[in-house]
Amino acid sequence: MPLPVPVLPEGVDPAWLPPAAFRAIGGRRTLIRGSASLVETVHGEVAEACRRFGGRVERDGPDGGAYDLVLALGAGGLGDEGFSCVREGGTTTVTASGGRGLLYGLFHVVRLGADAFRGERAREIHRPALALRMLDHWDNVAVHPVMGQVERGYAGGSLFWDDGRARGDLERVRAYGRLLAACGINAVAVNNVNVHATEARLLTDRIGEVAEIAGALRPYGIRTHLSVSFAAPVVLGRLSTADPLDGAVRDWWAQVTRRVYEAIPDFGGYVVKADSEGQPGPFAYGRSHADGANLLAAALEPFGGTVHWRAFVYDHHQDWRDRTTDRARAAHDHFVPLDGEFAANAVLQVKHGPMDFQAREPVSPLIGAVPRTRLAVELQATQEYTGQQRHVCWLGPMWSEVLRFRPASGATVGETARGGLVAVSNAGADPFWTGHPLAQANLYTFGRLAWRPDAGPREVLGEWIALTFPGAPARLSEGLHAVLDGSWRTYEKYTAPLGVGFMVQPGHHYGPSVDGYEYSPWGTYHFADRDGVGVDRSVARGTGYAGQYGKPWSELYESPGTCPDELLLFFHHVPYGHVLKSGKTVIQHIYDTHFEGVEEVAEASRVWTGLADLVEPGRHARVAELYEEQLRCAREWRDQINSYFFRKSGVPDARGRRIH
Amino acid sequence: MPLPVPVLPEGVDPAWLPPAAFRAIGGRRTLIRGSASLVETVHGEVAEACRRFGGRVERDGPDGGAYDLVLALGAGGLGDEGFSCVREGGTTTVTASGGRGLLYGLFHVVRLGADAFRGERAREIHRPALALRMLDHWDNVAVHPVMGQVERGYAGGSLFWDDGRARGDLERVRAYGRLLAACGINAVAVNNVNVHATEARLLTDRIGEVAEIAGALRPYGIRTHLSVSFAAPVVLGRLSTADPLDGAVRDWWAQVTRRVYEAIPDFGGYVVKADSEGQPGPFAYGRSHADGANLLAAALEPFGGTVHWRAFVYDHHQDWRDRTTDRARAAHDHFVPLDGEFAANAVLQVKHGPMDFQAREPVSPLIGAVPRTRLAVELQATQEYTGQQRHVCWLGPMWSEVLRFRPASGATVGETARGGLVAVSNAGADPFWTGHPLAQANLYTFGRLAWRPDAGPREVLGEWIALTFPGAPARLSEGLHAVLDGSWRTYEKYTAPLGVGFMVQPGHHYGPSVDGYEYSPWGTYHFADRDGVGVDRSVARGTGYAGQYGKPWSELYESPGTCPDELLLFFHHVPYGHVLKSGKTVIQHIYDTHFEGVEEVAEASRVWTGLADLVEPGRHARVAELYEEQLRCAREWRDQINSYFFRKSGVPDARGRRIH
Secondary structure, X not given: OOOOOOOOOXXXXXXXXXXXXXXXXXXXXXXXXXXXXXHHHHHHHHHHHHHHHOOEEEEOOOOOOOOOEEEEEOOOOOOOOOEEEEEEXXXXXXXXXXXXXXXXXXXXXXXXXXXXXXXXXXXXXXXXOOOOEEEEOOEEEEEEOOOEEEOOOOXXXXXXXXXXXXXXXXXHXXXXXXXXXXXXXOEEEOOOOOOOHHHHHHHOOOHHHHHHHHHHHHHHOOEEEEEOOOOHHHHOOOOOOOOOOXXXXXXXXXXXXXXXXXXXXXXXXXXXXXXXXXXXXHHHHOOOHHHHHHHHHHHHHHHOOEEEEEOOOOOOOOOOOOOOOOHHHHHHHHHHHHOOOOOOOEXXXXXXXXXXXXXXXXXXXXXXXXXXXXXXXXXXXXXOOOOOOOOOOOOHHHHHHHHHOOOOOOOOHHHHOOOEEEEEOOOOOOOOOOOOHHXXXXXXXXXXXXXXOOOOHHHHHHHHHHHHOOOOOHHHHHHHHHHHOOHHHHHHHHOOOOOOOOOEOOOOOOOEOOOOOOOOOOOOOOOOOOOEEOOOOOOOOOOOHHHHOOOOHHHHHHOOOOOOHHHHHHHOOEEOOOEOOOOOEHHHHXXXXXXXXXXXXXXXXXHHHOOHHHOOHHHHHHHHHHHHHHHHHHHHHHHHHHHHHHHHHOOOOOOOOOOO | OXXXXXXXXXXXXXXXXXXXXXXXXXXXXXXXXXXXXXXXXXXXXXXXXXXXXXXXXXXXXXOOOOOOXXXXXXXXXXXXXXXEEEEXXXXXXXXXXXXXXXXXXXXXXXXHHHHHXXXXXXXXXXXXXXXXXXXXXXXXXXXXXXXXXXXXXXXXXXXXXXXXXXXXXXXXXXXXXXHHHHHOOOEEEOOOOOOOHHHHXXXXXXXXXXXXXXXXXXHHOOEEEEEOOOOHHHHOOOOOOOOOOOHHHHHHHHHHHHHHHHHOOOOOEEEEXXXXXXXXXXXXXXXXXXXXXXXXXXXXXXXXXXXXXXXOOOOOOOOXXXXXXXXXXXXXXXXXXXXXXXXXXXXXXXXXXXXXXXXXXXXXXXOOOOOOOEEEEEEEOOOOOOOOOOOOOOOHHHHXXXXXXXXXXXXXXXXXXXXXXXXXXXXXXXXXXXXXXXXXXXXXXXXXXXXXXXXOHHHHHHHHHHHHOXXXXXXXXXXXXXXXXXXXXXXXXXXXXXXXXXXXXXXXXXXXXXXXOOOOOOOOOOOOOOOEXXXXXXXXXXXXXXXXXOOOHHHHHHOOOOOOHHHHHXXXXXXXXXXXXXXXXXXXXXXXXXXXXXXXXXXXXXXXXXXXXXXXXXXXXXXXXXXXXXXXXXXXXXXHHHHHHHHHHOOOOOOOOOOO
16 A cells, blocks of 8 residues: 655645655656555655646556656665666666665655656666664753753754653654655654653653654654663663673663564664763773673664764863863774774764864864774764854755765775764754754755765755755756855854864854853863964874874874864964965954855845745745844854954954954 | 740751840840830740740839849830930840830840840940841742742742742741841842742732731831832733823722732832843833832822832943943933932932942942932842852942942932842842851841941951850851951952953853953953953043042042052053052952962861861851862862963963963
């Protein structure tokens, strides 16, 4: 039986799957062949498109010229998720080995649109580069007194949870799964990595609620994962210890995990934030993080599950007076010695940079440094430090830079992330899913880059535009590129300069506060004084962090003369008069980029205004309002940063612009 | 019938009324004469003392040598609150015209202790200098999501309210009233000046709860006041306006106020924070603050009530880039033009300084500048900006400086405050009443200074010590003086320097953040740059604030050469090399005071440790623990302030101490 396409609640935006995106398929004759549950999903999609556009779909009929499109299970060798696509003799044929592959093949045809049915197409084989393409939701079940329903969420409430309870309405979750499948995502963790008391119980007596979500996501090929507390045996199981080498603890996890799989046979596994920012972990028992991860891996192993063990372990009670301790070193210091000790189904999940999702960071030196460990790279789609979905900041270019970066090992980050690519989700119960309507592009881009890390981000953005605005005239498409393509660089320009990071308001992290974290215990400093600014992370004179990279990066980063401009203050403390490769001094660069950043936001806002006749009024108005806030905030950034550094350096702007 | 003395709940500290404070009275023969409800309170106090210490009390008997103490209503001319005290022929006689006077006379005898019964004493007449001696409780009825149960409260919950409801147990409130009466306080406002939705209803359907509190406080001579919302006619009365010149609005307030007095016949009046930090006010209707205050004054006038109209009106959405606007000017700018327009029963309640209860501010120029207005001066006993009752900071010397200050009018502030002296209360449901046990001294000192603004604060502290630690040996008394006498100056030393203020963590205001409010909309800036620091408030070059004072202050404050050192950065922006009257440069003064401040805290902590054998263990331990936190926090202040100014100025410490 074809699975009905989910019905969007009234007022909810269809994002990159508006009905018109299915016009090319829906007006044609399609044959679907094969037997698997996801084939019913494919059938339902095509049937709905045909209902709307007058085409026809048949099931398991004979091949032949009578069909414009054949979607068939069959050929082996493509894996569960791969598919091939060819067009010959007026028929476009998608073949897959498994249901997921067929579904991805269908969405491939959707992306091709009318082009899928023109002329001939040579056979192409598509397989995801990474087997795991995952979203981590930092959603709380109960509203947290400080962090709210969704920690670092800027898109309304949670899609899964509402004030302590599971949302009854799973139709929205099904629609979410459909959107995710259409960009290639195949795993979702449904709760925050900071596991509070209510959330801990999802693992045990509330597993049924997780099973319902899993049931809603399964038809779109998405497996469900759960964030768990390392202290669960104590908190939930009333054991006196959570020591990973304790037999009773191992038994407890084994039993609990068996019950999880009874409820959710295709359960993906656990996500764990341990010994991190106050979360419990193996350190309390004198055990290593490999011991901790392997405990859960052993419980999951019989069922094919995976533990995602986060590498975000650092001292968050640092003394700002101590310049020898360097938070950036922490992940590498902690985990490199453990390489080879992790179980095969334990994945070390590493943030892409050494700090915490700043607008500019170097790639984490841990990536590429643990060859005997399965490693996943974690990105942040939710814009905690990049404008909180009130600012346009399309992260495709940043992510692409990270994924194409080649650590000393020679392989790219994308190739190194054998454990998968993960993003903290930016989606919520907001009618536009992501708060800012243009932030949908980040979610879509993440999925597509996880499928193909070497994809060109601008090409992916083009896909998103074509799907989201079907039949968009060139002026709209160009306008969207104009406001999105460079938006991350623009954001970088008007915020913290040259990779130094963390000049944000403490706590909520929105808006500037140059010294907001300067005298804090968080390990996030810029050390600006009247003579210069930046953190000396060289081996010769600083914290030695630069030496955590292999060559050539360790040598390149070691010296201010060879360090890339955009990371200069991350690696070096330099005088304001230091001349960048651009030929500008650091201080003039700060002034210039901050004036430019604001001008670029103003220009983007003008471009958006000019698109009013091409975008639905509701979407246009929302973006236009948000541009007002972005412009206000960008000016605040410009003026605070420039004033701060002018007051400190005393160097006037070479162009004589007003600095307060 | 004598009124029973309130029974303290188990574990609650008796503060300055421990049973032993009544030993001298309780062991003697006392005659009480007169008829008034408060005479029953006096009778109850003496009877309880006699029960404990074996003395005798009689009522309305004949005079004669048979009595050690006579407490009698009788002589006129002393006012409702005054009393006379004389000792002749072995009898100490207190005479008062009214019940409150007799109660204050009793507590006078308690303070005298055994001295009251030695030799002869010439007749002394005691009358309060100020008719109104008031505590404003910033207590919320419902727990506010940000501010909690008590806004700026550091002493546990509220004495009156608990999570939305009135506390059932009024015995603690009675005991509170007794403590207040013993230091001379005669008025209490029972809710926060920021009147939220739940609290607004105290005025109408919840007035019965206020009446119960009033009933508990009345036997100790304390009248109850209520903070109300200027928008009450709209919020509670469903009128379409709160315009003070609207007839229906006036009628509404008249009717509501009549019902208030039906419930509480001796109700004190309203406290209003209007057009201030988001609270509603008359500006919304194009009316003046005199119009606003007079509206409520008219409603209260038939019943003898008073409206306390706060002068804390300023722009809290200021642009930090704008150096011409000066928050310090605001109260004077707003209210001087209205002098003479306020009704006789409207009191303009002015914070003692022009900003907001910083550790050091000049006296508000509004005080003394509105001779035709009844003016009350507001102090802050709750230590929002002075260590939040985790730091020892006895405010007696600061308040005394304020009260003895002579504005241009020639009279002292104490003499100018015809409308009374008000303090934001520092008391709560904490077992020690004030969180920090030594913070009790602030509450006591406030009451006594309100009674006699020209009292020497050290003498008042001596009273508090003698009452709180009856029979204290000299070593204890000297030790308490050692840790308290200079504690405000110590606090000033290790926090924001030279009167500049507001270098605190935003929001909660605890601990240092030099730039925390520097780029904010709150009007609280220090303008530190690499060359100097401070706010130019001169007439010649600055905001003109100095010109709001009459002579000699306007001249004195106008020039850095004549401005007192401790206010220099409040009035002037000076280079770090500017030489103070002390002979030190500003930057060296900053370094020196910050090192000294920490050393003084360490020394005070050592002194306290040495008193362990003389103080009950529970009290000693609590203070000792709090000293650890004070020392930690003082070091943090020292290091952040010194590092900030070293990084900015580049000037090394002349004594070569370590600055980070």
